[in-house]
Amino acid sequence: MANNQPPRNANIIAQSKGIIFFSLDQSYRYTSFSPKHKTVMKQIWGADIAVGMNMLEILSEPDRTKAKQNFDKALNGETFMRIEEYGDTELARSFWEDHYEPILDANDNVVGVAVLVIDVSNRREFSQVLKESNARLALAIRAGNIGIWEWNIVTNEVVWSKEILDIFGLDESFTNLTFEKYLSSVHPQDLDLVNQDISTAIANRSQYNTEHRIISPSGDIRWIFATGQIITEDDRPVKMIGTAINITDRKTLESTRLESASLLQAALESTADGLLVVSNEGKITAFNQKFLSMYGFSEKEVAGQSDEDLLKKAMARIVDADSFRDKVNQLYANPTQESLDTIRLTTGIVLQRFSKPQVLNGKVVGRVWSFRDVTQQTEAQESLQKSEKLYRTITDNMIDMVSQVDSEGKILFASPSHFSVLGYKPEAMLGSSIFSQVHSEDLAFVKERFQHAVKQKSSEKVEFRYKRANGLYAWLSVNSNPILGPDGDIAWVILSSRDISERKKNEQALYHRDQMLSALADATSQLAIEPNIWIGLQNALEILGKSTQVDRVYIFQNFSQPDGEYCSLKIEWNSGTAAPQIQNPSLQNFPYSAAPSLYHRLVENKSFTKHVREIEDPDFKIAMMEQDIKSVIILPIQVQNRLWGFIGVDECQQEREITQAEYSILKSFALTVGASLERKQIESENKDWQTRYELVTRASGQIVYDYFLPSGRIIWSDNLLKEIGYTQSEVDDVNKWSELVHPDDRAEAFALLETAEKNLLEYNITYRFQTKNEGFQYMWDRGFFMANNQGKAYRMLGVMQNINSQKIAETELKESEQRFRTLQEASFGGIALHKKGRILDANKGLSAMTGYTMEELIGMNGLDLVADEFKSTVLNHIQSGYDQPYDIVGVRKDGTRYGIEVHGKNVPFRGETLRVTEFRDISERKEFEQKIVEQNKSLTIIADDLKKKNEQLEEFTQIVSHNLRSPVSNILSLLDFYDKATDDQEKANLLLMLRESGSKILTNLHELNEVLKIKQAKDIERQQLSFSEVLKSVLQQLSARVAETKAKIKTEFEIESIRYPNIYLESILMNLLSNALKYRHQDRTPEILVQTFEQNGNLFLKITDNGLGLDLKRYGNHIFKLRKTFHVHPESRGIGLFMIKNQIEAMGGEIQIESEPNIGTSFIVLLTKPQAA
């Protein structure tokens, strides 16, 4: 290892924020690096790096291979950028942008690589997260390094995400992936398995998950975890969507783990080392044969013994036994300590002993000792050291110059090597002063040291510049040794000198480079600290210019014009020796067309390093010469992978070759400037995003949150307080959040969250959330996860929105719409929902009522359903929002008119005022009413009829039980007597009574028959009759009685004629008149009034007498019954009223009686009702 570490500059390390930069030569040895890089290398690899160290030797696998690939790519002349992701222990994710740049010499030969690493975590996350939802998927894919493909089974086309290419080791130019090609990449040994899994998945319509190997085009074998899911249409597989993940690392790890166990076993014996394992308790737990042979122990002496005994035996065979024992005891006292020692045995064997703790599951359980026989190496090394010493002595002697001078410095003797080293012949030097060729800057100092040495009679060592014979200066290191004379004074001084030019040169280069690194760190931190990038750049240029001791440093920015590319000088630093150019108008809008050689290099992202006299383009050359430029270095500045402009450095006093270190510094500065400009651009973009995002959250009420899974911490957007009333600290972790979710929704909210987290899906849920002031509110919560590079969710970004009013409105709307729909369909009438007459919706009832189809009704003007003369009424009612029912006439599709009752109501519906109008067909209603009336009427008639029939049945029962049974029972009694009678006279008497009873039965039967005839003879023919004529005929039959009683009969016929059966009218008049005559009052002449009149269309007959009268309270029920007599009168048979009542009722009439005892009786007969007329 090289030990010439560069001098440390505390200032640099203190400022070492941000930039990581280093450059390597073709053998991966450091040629320069930034302090930050040194810190990082120390942190990660524990290495103290220095210029000249091979970087690859510090790294371990797999990073070493990866790094080497990248370095080699740059060493092949490629400039490129890589984005690397790292997940730290906190599961936080960081992104790093690695810029690789080949370092070219003046002839464009690659001599090294420059690497600039920039932490871009913030801007990468920001832009990836906020931009669009597609990015979320991309993020998930990227984070999980998952490739997605889709195989169209029908067309055999395969489309894939670009990750697939990486996973299968295909380059970007690869196109036309087919399933067969995929299968052809599968490792032959796994092909059957893959085929089987896929066929099973297709057959079962299921998902397959297969781990298999593939062989990439470059020949390496990779392990792939492949999944596929069949998509079917009509139960036919049409598509398969799948993912692929490169699990080679995991597989390797798995197999490594499996192998390590068996390897350990084998290693124990196969190693050339002697091994001894001792437990914490001091017991020997393992050893190998090699160990025994090294020490000359037998197996018995070692196996199962205590280490203490073994140690005693071993000490007898070791050269420096005491220090050996001390060392062993010290190690046992410090169980975790490791050591590497050399032990010499008395046998001459030299052992290298390595001791380390045996650790199992993080605990020290014992100590492992391994011994290696290094006898031969040691011997070889020792002999090498000896010979080297010898060699060194010889060479040292050869290159050293020896001279003898007096106390004034005059040369008395010079060794021959003066010629070979400095070019002076020794004899020519004699007599001259030792100081004559010393560099003027060093002379005073050299003289002073020389005189000091003479005075003190001491040895001195001085380093100074001394002019060679060729005029160039050499650095000499001179040792002066005074030689004293017998008097004790200085006799002369022996100087031994060595040419240390080479060493000095290196030292100076190191110093210079360190200065520049310091400057770079300063310049970079200027860019980082200064918010105004142009001021930052100005400061940075100054620092850079001073450190590189150039005359000008400047930056040009490109711009395009229709006729080509141009550039303009933006900022300049000037040392003061060269004229400033910032005001030079020719450096504004400078056309690249004047400098094609420059433009060509810049576009290829290469530097332009020239002495001005060598520039090919004449115009460019002249322009440079006008500015007194001798040498120039121009480096491209790229922003977002496009040429933004360039940084240039001018040398105006003399031509100068740029050192590699200077080039590296400039290169890295150019990269840093590009990165800064890029950061500025992105920052301002981010600011825009931030602004938009704030506007959106403020306007929409969306609460944005950022949830860190490992810690459970949640950060909310500032509108949290306004929206739900909580401060940040009240809901700053996931448990506090879950406490506020409604208990009924909590389980679902968590289950979904878990699933989304596990599968890195979008979280999308609505739940009720306890707000601070407004109780539970419906919240719509959407979030998505970001995964670290292990595919695990570590962070969630989401949006929560109060949708309570929407949710409630939604529910209410749904309910009211449902209600409306139900009402509509349940209604018998027609219902239309319309907007100012234009029908938006209607029910089937309206379709049935109007004759229009539903399709015709929707969109129709509702006024077209109304008869012309009512249209204005309806329109007025619609406009005024009239909400009472009213009747109008409607017109059906076929033109027919019908009465309708219309009942409209205004309803607010989704922000509009609509009107629901119900149509009721009143022609139907009227018909219906009519039908009911008719039915009621016929029911009444039927009921009346039934009542009458019932009464008549009662009467018949009475008639049968009394009027028929009575004489029969008499006959039975008489016959009984007759049987027992002995007297003929008596027998004759009994026979007479028997005959009387028999004839009574016959009479009764005859009368019954007559009544029955009346009841059955409803259809008896009606005739047009005159009351006067019928009365006249009746009075003729009664003429004897009338004459006998001297009765006065008067008539008042308001109605003269009637359609009625003649025999009935005669019967009615006959019975009533004869009754009136029969029951006349003894004290006065009978007066009988016969009247006809009409009341409400009813035709009445009334016969009033001044006879005996009846106590109606007593007899009212019985008057019109068969065989009922109320007067003790010889002619009273009780049949007449019963007969005429039946006749009257058969004709649909009624009979009533009004009477008062001793005053008279009136019979009022309703003969005909209007409809019967």
Next chain:
Amino acid sequence: MNLVALVDDDSIFQFTATRLIQSAKLAGQILQFENGGSAMDYLKQHATDAGKLPDHLFLDINMPFIDGWMFLEDFVQLKSKLAKEIKIYMVSSSIDQRDMNRAKEYQDVREFVVKPVSMETFSRLLQVA
């Protein structure tokens, strides 16, 4: 001897019933009324004279002018003024259940007797008394 009243417009029933009662010597005297009105007039006339009032009264339902039911209504009014308790039997050719039920509503009616009435019935009713 028992004084028996027959109230019936049917002259043949009056004849047969009188003969049966007399032949079995079940009554000392038989009073005959051809309707409820004349029977009621007699009772009113002799209300305080126990010797003239009948012990048993056979009442027909179906009679002209004042029928059996009307008589019973008048009798309820008269009863407390009578010097003697009169046992009333409804006699009818009716086998109508409604008539029988209606008769039961009158406390004074001892029994509803269906025509023709046998000697045994007269004996039972008049002897028990």
